[in-house]
Amino acid sequence: MPGADTAEGRQTAAPAIELRGISKAFGPVQANRDISLKVMPGTIHGIVGENGAGKSTLMSILYGFYKADAGEIFVGGQKTLIPDSQAAIKAGIGMVFQHFKLVQNFTVLENVILGVEEGARLKASLAKARGSLKRLAEEYELNVDPDAKIEDLSVGHQQRVEILKALYRQADILILDEPTGVLTPAEADHLFRILDNLKAEGKTIVLITHKLREIMAVTDTVSVMRRGEMTATLETATTSPEELAELMVGRKVLLRVDKKPAQPGQTVLEVEDLHVTDEDGVARLKGVSFHVRAGEILGIAGVAGNGQSHLLEVLGGVREATGRIRVNGQDIDLTGKHSDGRSRRARGIAHVPEDRQRQGLVMAFKAWENMILGYHHDPAYQKNRFLMDNAAIRTESAASMQRFDVRPPNPNLAARNFSGGNQQKIVLAREIERSPDLLLVGQPTRGVDIGAIEFIHQSILDLRDAGKAILLVSVELEEILSMSDRIAVIFDGLIMGERLPDETDEKELGLLMAGITDTEAPPDFETIEAALDAAAGPGDAPHG
């Protein structure tokens, strides 16, 4: 690894962290294979890779959450055994997990002292922590009300609590796992400022992400992981997003999908003034209107958590709403008995949900049972009034699995035994084979291997070319840009604007995703800055 050598050559101090030959398998899956890595003190080191490349596993090993099968860990030049989180904390390592590890009904203070209380009585610990938090807050722009309950805090603030927890435990090395996935661009920007402050104080930061622009923006050095292996370690200043992308996927990335121009027909879906309030009483959609025509793909772009999931669920009949939705000119129920998924399917709406493992499939069911999920009332599957025709379902499933290249094409295998890509193909086969008037697709390629992505994209395009309407929701801007015929951007429960893919770019979409429309007067310099950052695609990210 030439990159690692240059990093070492530049600095003479012992690396803050050094991994040598780390391997870890989960059953038959080799999550990490012979990984070596050096991170110098006082730097921000990025680790990039696709979903499932083994980034999180590697860091969990470093934090003592998992035990490596082989390999050694050196902290500050000292060989260190990290059998559990306690040992990691002792070694000065702190971790901010992707899913926060906070006790929701505890206060910030209680969460911070948990595990590092002084003595058996709480009183002294709480008093001490209160003082320390105040200092840390001032030092690093980490302001949080110490007496607030976690469940009342925003996601961004909860993340600060996680960072405070690590700092309170005297962490010198801070690992952040996909920290911006749930943040708005402004929150992400604030986080990067905090990271810069920490670096200035001499802390070492490891940033795990799959977003190249973050790597380019804040890191000093970067390592790339692919399929459990560390493929390169580079200085950020000397690399480019294109190079990193290539290293990540192992070949030139196809940025555009080959597709014919759309030939839109009649309007299939009309959404007017749609409002949704979730279980916690939070307004998720605040008056959304748009339409989709036959033979076109409308892409919904947006940062995760801005209401696009709720939109899909309303259209798919999983969630109730107020407003008006027409399909082929006829109103559909948004509340009550006839607003469920079964009624939606009867109206020609098919739904490939965002979370296929939780919603789209019953993982314990066999493939053939999954192939009729939601369509099990179809008369074609009934033998008589009471009994289903399982034999017929099996035969049909096998044929349609063949057509969608599901591997292995065995309808008797349980869904959980298929790979992510093949699971998605099962869902797509089920939904597309019924030739719906409208197909809802959420995150079609999340967690799907490269080979399957092209097939999945092609299947969706084929349906479009067959004159069907498609609503595509994805948080991957590149997917939206390459697949859509029109793009609508959602922010905070509102459609910020519509663009044609040929007449826009990632920068403009990014601004919209941050809630800034051209007509609107810019709120303040910082937000624009953040939005620009958010929009900066692999092509023109500011080089760190």
Next chain:
Amino acid sequence: MDKMPRWADIVLIPVFSLVLAFLLSGLVIVAIGEDPVAAVKLMVTGALGSTYGWGYTLYYATNFLFTGLAFAVANHARLFNIGAEGQATLGGLGVAFVCLAIPWPHWALALPAAIIGGALFGAAWAFLPAWLQAKRGSHIVITTIMFNFIGASLLNYMLVNVMRPTGSMDPATARFPPGAHLPTLHDLLAVFGIPFSKAAPANISFLVAIAACVLVWLLIWRTRLGYEIRAQGHSEPAAVYAGIRPVRIVVLAMLISGALAGCMAVNNVMGEAERLVLNAVEGAGFIGIAVALMGRSHPFGVFLAAILFGFLYQGGAELALWTTIPRELIVVIQALVILFTGALDNMVRMPLEKLFLSMRKGRG
């Protein structure tokens, strides 16, 4: 790939758990100074060595079939119906009402009516816990436990204050009319010229229970409702996505479960006691849990497990009669079966899974 072949999951693990439970029970027998081998022999001859023994074994098995199926159906929807005891108690009330309502001319008329009465009352007793779970998220385990106790108090009240014949000191209903007496296996087999003990209580309800097994199998694996129950049981989000309404499934699964438990009364109240007495269910509701867990919630597995427990019950009674081993030993065995097949499943499973993994690796 799954870690183990299917047959290992559905046959090997329950059998292994059972062996463990029996070994521990054997130790208990040794500890109290009896000979376990002799005990097993005594149990086998007592429960299976005569038509009298078989008559009792099948009578108990019938009870366990109903409660086992009841637990199994709810379990497919991931509902832990621990209330079969109460539902069967209420079923008894329903059967008693039906049997005492009119002087039935013939059992063939009384039987379907009693089945409906028992099922309705059992289902009704399951309805409120189901509804509270579906609509208000009240934990069904706790509510069904509470309903067991409330049901016991209700039966007590009904027998002491309402249904007791005037002048009787016994908290029980009047005897059912002769037209509501069910034919025993003795009567049924006599038609074919097969001799069977006249004293044993096994009756036509056993056939009803077998029919219930078949119906439950069809329900779970061949109907849309069964499909929806299983989908909901495995993944509620997926069920909702598929347009399945959880409230409907929870309530329906529990109603069917309660109805099955209620049907048990056709056997013990109508078929055996021929009147309703206090504590008529005698814990059969809870044995249903063990039976369903052993039988992996599959009707055929439930059938085998119910016969096994019927054998244990009758054999246990014989043990208590001829040795110093009390009947409660069966409760111990039942507890161990529940423990190993239910709670300690992983303890049995993990080593076996490792074994299969290493065997597969060895092969290729």
Next chain:
Amino acid sequence: MDFATVLQVLDSTVRLATPLLLACLAGLFSERSGIFDIGLEGKMLFAAFFSAAIAAVTGSVWLGLLAGIASSMALAGIHGLASITFRGNQLISGVAINFLAAGLTVVIAQDWFQQGGRTPSLLGGARFGPLTLPFAETLRDVPVFGPIYHDLISGHTILVYVAFAMVPLTWWVLYRSRFGLRLRAVGDAPEAVDTAGVSVIRMRFTAVAICGVLCGVAGAYLATALQAGFVKDMTAGRGYIALAALIFSKWRPWYALSATLLFGLLQAVALRYQNIEMGGFVLPVQVMDALPYILTVVILAGFVGRAIPPRAGGSPYVKEQ
């Protein structure tokens, strides 16, 4: 109802509430750590038998108490093994433990004492006797306070006072100590405890062990203080009532005291009066018996404030991949 009768009913309330309170607090520790326990009944029953048996054999009620605690802890250990180590279904484990206790106590009692599943009656030092509190006799004749002090507050066995003292102690441990902070955290967000470097498994086992100890005391109280010896199924559903009280109290110690006193009162009234006349309407004794359960269902239905159990309750802790 005169004053003396009221005092008698209240006195009996205290006696009957004591095992409920101990079992309820036992359940509180376990469930706060995220381990549901419907096996309170079985642990109490086990402890009742072993405390009575050992007290009967040795003549020492203290040895009996120890045996009771040890036996209850053994069952708690099985529950911990099943639900923590092997990540089994906690409800099924609880059910199994209840049956195990119901069966084993009779089997062992029959083999040991040959008295139809009972222990011999406990006499003298094999039983907890009433304690007379200081000045109980001298203050007896003071109006109102005297009888209350003498008849109601004084004259219980030591275990009653232990049970009541457990309430503030539990409160303090839960809300003012490091252990309590971790206990509450492990029941709500075990992953937070794990990443904070505290062993989830050790925390939960500790909680389950405390549950075992308290159930042991509760069982010993039943057989060696409330009654003089063990009889088959002597817990008579008290474990379930304690469970009901635990939900009723929303897993909080002071509320647990109120809930168990209320249920104890219901039992005391049902014991003293068979049918209660209420303005021409007769309230049958069965209603009194069923009332704790009915009240719990009402609470569970969320009509009288919602009972939200610890968030991670009932599910084994598995590190996510």
